[in-house]
Amino acid sequence: MTTDHAYHAAPRHPKPDAARHDVCVVGTGYVGLVTGACLAELGHRVVCVDSDAKKISALRQGRIPIYEPGLDEIVARNRKAKRLTFTGSIREGMLHAGRRADVVFIAVGTPPRPDGSADLSAVEAVAAEVARHMTDYTVIVDKSTVPVETGDWVKKTVARINKKGVPYDVVSNPEFLAEGTAVKDFLHPDRVVFGVTSARAERAMREIYAGIDAPLLVTDVKSAELIKHASNSFLATKISFINAVSVLCEKVGADVSLVAQGMGLDRRIGSQFLRPGVGFGGFCFPKDLEAFHWISKQKGYDFAMLKDVKEINDFQKGWIPRKVSENLWNLEGKTIGLLGLAFKPNTDDMRFAPSIDIVAALVRRGVRIKAYDPVAMPRARALPELKRVRLCKDAYEAAKGADALAVVTEWPEFAKLDVKRIYRSMRNPLVLDGRNLFDPAALRAAGFTYCGVGRP
Numbered sequence: 001m002t003t004d005h006a007y008h009a010a011p012r013h014p015k016p017d018a019a020r021h022d023v024c025v026v027g028t029g030y031v032g033l034v035t036g037a038c039l040a041e042l043g044h045r046v047v048c049v050d051s052d053a054k055k056i057s058a059l060r061q062g063r064i065p066i067y068e069p070g071l072d073e074i075v076a077r078n079r080k081a082k083r084l085t086f087t088g089s090i091r092e093g094m095l096h097a098g099r100r101a102d103v104v105f106i107a108v109g110t111p112p113r114p115d116g117s118a119d120l121s122a123v124e125a126v127a128a129e130v131a132r133h134m135t136d137y138t139v140i141v142d143k144s145t146v147p148v149e150t151g152d153w154v155k156k157t158v159a160r161i162n163k164k165g166v167p168y169d170v171v172s173n174p175e176f177l178a179e180g181t182a183v184k185d186f187l188h189p190d191r192v193v194f195g196v197t198s199a200r201a202e203r204a205m206r207e208i209y210a211g212i213d214a215p216l217l218v219t220d221v222k223s224a225e226l227i228k229h230a231s232n233s234f235l236a237t238k239i240s241f242i243n244a245v246s247v248l249c250e251k252v253g254a255d256v257s258l259v260a261q262g263m264g265l266d267r268r269i270g271s272q273f274l275r276p277g278v279g280f281g282g283f284c285f286p287k288d289l290e291a292f293h294w295i296s297k298q299k300g301y302d303f304a305m306l307k308d309v310k311e312i313n314d315f316q317k318g319w320i321p322r323k324v325s326e327n328l329w330n331l332e333g334k335t336i337g338l339l340g341l342a343f344k345p346n347t348d349d350m351r352f353a354p355s356i357d358i359v360a361a362l363v364r365r366g367v368r369i370k371a372y373d374p375v376a377m378p379r380a381r382a383l384p385e386l387k388r389v390r391l392c393k394d395a396y397e398a399a400k401g402a403d404a405l406a407v408v409t410e411w412p413e414f415a416k417l418d419v420k421r422i423y424r425s426m427r428n429p430l431v432l433d434g435r436n437l438f439d440p441a442a443l444r445a446a447g448f449t450y451c452g453v454g455r456p
């Protein structure tokens with residue numbers, strides 16, 4: 001059965017035993033670990049699986065391998081209640097302590113290939129392994145972000161291996177959480193979407209999400225897959241749109257903050273994702289935008305606007321290097337301090353962070369770079385692309401002796417820095433505010449030369 005309707009789930013209540021599922025979540029990254037922990041919080045018995053033995057060993061010792069506010073608490077509580085356990089084997093995840101998982105989530109990575117398509121080999125490997133260990137009706141839920149028609153491939157993959165004809169359904173349940181607010185986003189989402197092909201799978205998914213008070217949209221599998229790619233590409237488009245407007249603002253001396261405010265007050269437009277900056281990054285927007293373009297072309301339609309969104313973003317990632325050149329003339333031997341390295345605040349995720357491109361462009365021109373990030377430095381230290389960056393113990397050390405200080409990530413704590421102290425310690429008091437974090441008037445009053453994105 002395919003349905004297409006929305007409803008509001010019941011408010012949180014103690015789960016009757018029949019609605020409590022044994023769940024296996026494969027992949028314990030930003031999405032899988034949050035999904036597993038939150039489903040346990042909702043009362044289900046969850047086993048999280050990962051092929052990374054180090055991750056599983058850390059989790060078994062109560063250590064959380066990623067920085068995500070609130071996640072440690074929820075993992076600890078559910079481990080203690082024995083609703084959440086960890087293993088390195090899918091077989092064990094599907095049959096744990098004598099209980100069989102009837103719902104298996106696939107939450108592995110779907111990284112970009114060089115041609116922009118999504119690498120779905122981990123999704124295929126997990127689907128095949130799940131098929132090998134199914135012994136009774138199983139709902140296989142794809143939570144990873146995948147191109148449309150992946151559900152069909154998962155179904156075919158399982159069918160090939162499932163010689164005994166064990167019944168199963170494949171469901172698409174895209175995840176919309178954002179890193180930094182992942183737990184809140186999972187438990188209080190704007191909407192829950194799942195694409196199903198049978199009433200049985202729909203019932204199981206409704207039970208899985210019972211207790212989450214959010215609009216629920218039940219669709220066919222392909223529509224659910226497209227909702228995720230279309231949503232992320234649309235959000236990326238909003239960011240590139242305001243970044244393009246910011247370029248025009250700089251050319252005519254207008255203020256993009258006011259333009260964005262004026263646009264955002266129109267409820268049809270909305271104020272979110274209208275903040276100009278040094279471009280979007282992270283593990284989702286860049287790759288999903290490209291994968292959406294790739295699959296559209298594959299299906300015979302060149303969704304060309306998506307290419308422009310990427311191009312505008314690539315240009316915007318050059319904002320700091322351009323401003324450095326405009327203000328400092330020759331760059332060899334000059335020192336730039338970077339505030340922030342993570343692709344956005346409240347995460348340690350460095351995947352496709354704009355800081356990586358910014359550093360590459362500056363290093364090419366002979367600039368010495370110092371940087372500080374409140375939580376992403378351990379991950380930054382491991383990146384070969386950042387090996388020339390001197391990582392500092394705090395923002396003040398990054399600013400000391402610098403010819404310019406550039407804001408790359410808008411960590412709220414940077415807005416509270418002692419600017420007088422920074423002014424005294426810099427060789428040249430130039431601030432390049434790539435996230436429009438500071439008040440231009442306050443910085444200029446303190447003696448700085450201040451450049452913000454798209455504002456005078």
Ligand SMILES: NC(=O)c1ccc[n+]([C@@H]2O[C@H](COP(=O)([O-])OP(=O)(O)OC[C@H]3O[C@@H](n4cnc5c(N)ncnc54)[C@H](O)[C@@H]3O)[C@@H](O)[C@H]2O)c1
Pocket residue numbers: 026027028029030031032049050051052055107108109110122125126143144145146175176177178179283284
């Ligand atoms: N990070 C986000 O904010 C976010 C938000 C929504 C959707 N998504 C999507 O969710 C998916 C996962 O993203 P993520 O950020 O959690 O990735 P991640 O890299 O943090 O986690 C993926 C995990 O899967 C594990 N894995 C890979 N192959 C495996 C296998 N064969 N068996 C068991 N484990 C395996 C990896 O070891 C890793 O721990 C991606 O498709 C992503 O696009 C991510």
